[in-house]
Amino acid sequence: MSQAFAITASRIFDGHKFHEDAALLVDNGRVKAVLARADLPAGISRQDMGYALIAPGFIDLQVNGGGGVLFNNDPTVTGIRTICKAHARYGTTALMVTLITDAPEIKREAIAAGEAAARAGEPGYLGLHLEGPHLSIARKGTHDPALIRPMTQADLDYLVEQASRFGIPMITVAPESVTPDQVRRLVEAGYRVSLGHTDTNCAGVEPYVAAGATLVTHLFNAMSPLGNREPGLVGAALTSPALHCGLIADGFHVDPVTIKIALAAKTGPAHIFLVTDAMSTIGTDQTGFDLNGRAVYRRDGRLTLSDGTLAGADIDMLSCVRYVHETLGQPLEEALRMASLYPAEAIGAPTKGSLVTGQDADFVVLGPDLDIHSTWIAGTCVFTEGAEPSRAIA
Structure with a gap:
């Protein structure tokens, strides 16, 4: 079993709606929750993506x-x-x-x-x-x-x-x-x-x-x-x-x-x-x-x-x-x-396409100009450009 961790960003799109200043909580390759950054459990491992957009892969x-x-x-x-x-x-x-x-x-x-x-x-x-x-x-x-x-x-x-x-x-x-x-x-x-x-x-x-x-x-x-x-x-x-x-x-x-x-x-x-x-x-x-x-x-x-x-x-x-x-x-x-x-x-892939609880933690992190930052499959980063976004997405 993998340890739960969180990815935070200025915006998260869960496939249905946007969440501002939010966190994607991942556990064992699945989405556990999308929640406000302030509501993250104490002590959980986290990675901050700054002024980025996280969206379904x-x-x-x-x-x-x-x-x-x-x-x-x-x-x-x-x-x-x-x-x-x-x-x-x-x-x-x-x-x-x-x-x-x-x-x-x-x-x-x-x-x-x-x-x-x-x-x-x-x-x-x-x-x-x-x-x-x-x-x-x-x-x-x-x-x-x-x-x-x-x-x-x-x-x-x-x-x-x-x-x-x-x-x-x-x-x-x-x-x-x-x-x-x-x-x-x-x-x-x-x-x-x-x-x-x-x-x-x-x-x-x-x-x-x-x-x-x-x-x-x-x-x-x-x-x-x-x-x-x-x-x-x-x-x-x-x-x-x-x-x-x-x-x-x-x-x-x-x-x-x-x-x-x-x-x-x-x-x-x-x-x-x-x-x-x-x-x-x-x-x-x-x-x-x-x-x-x-x-x-x-x-x-x-x-x-x-x-x-x-x-x-x-x-x-x-x-x-x-x-x-x-x-x-x-x-x-x-x-x-x-x-x-x-x-x-x-x-007919019911565990894919969105970032709601229970879905596969497949997501993409996009920069301010919709440039690629990183790609994640089942909670594992499979590609990264190596430079975090630095300014807000309009």
Whole structure:
């Protein structure tokens, strides 16, 4: 059992509200309480963060790589560990390592690595997000069309068999390549099913929601758009109370005006949450990498194939939070929820996403300009910049 300790700061956001001049009390890797600094028990070990903001750690449900590693190219425990460490530098305390459409043998290696990572309790590893191969070629995006295919009974049996072995299981599918009955079976096995890379019409979404699909992958990208006579998947996503929607807020994937419209339209109980769709470039000076034997180029904050198709994103979660707050004008608390509470709700991680009693002590300490100070997982500091914030956050 670890000793209880306290982290104090000028502000703490617990996922629901702000606490001024407060303390986060941690015991055995869990949140014991958030209380006024003056109410801390005498004699308890404490660390003062000064004029800092403590907030719930970020949760990213779509991470293809980081730290120089693309999971498709290194589907190992070491690859998972490198990706998690790379994103911890930017406040992410839990993530879904994502496998982009690939050959069956790569998927098997990825699932074996996920199982080993879950068994080892790798810090930051939440589970695997299998993005494909059961997608629509018409909305393939950067996915290799030669590898996209309908789901067979053998595919379904394998996925169901593996479901409980690699942490939280998540899968992106297109209605064109799976049936509602297949989705229902995946949900029964424990998968969080997300709809994406699809050209389905709005009405075509309904049987999949009825079968248990609860998420939409990178809203607006690689899907049927919102039209005046056909609402598409975008329209279904924004109006369905059951569909949680991932969004890449990097200034390239979705226009800021479009994001503002979506945020105004989506009122809950399911919400829009932030994802990075990050590739191997995060935390590195890489100028490019290979995906399924194709070159991906890094230029001016964008990742593209040779034909200009966006190939994932070159952004971290803290930058997404800052974009939503500073560029889109969302209140800071809502930007933070989009990176923590809402993805936790979307993926069904009840001990994550907030800093209330009993939750995992996963949190980020941010400086006056929303710069990273340190990242903590289960009450342990996994990254620090080494310089405490020195002035108040407005």
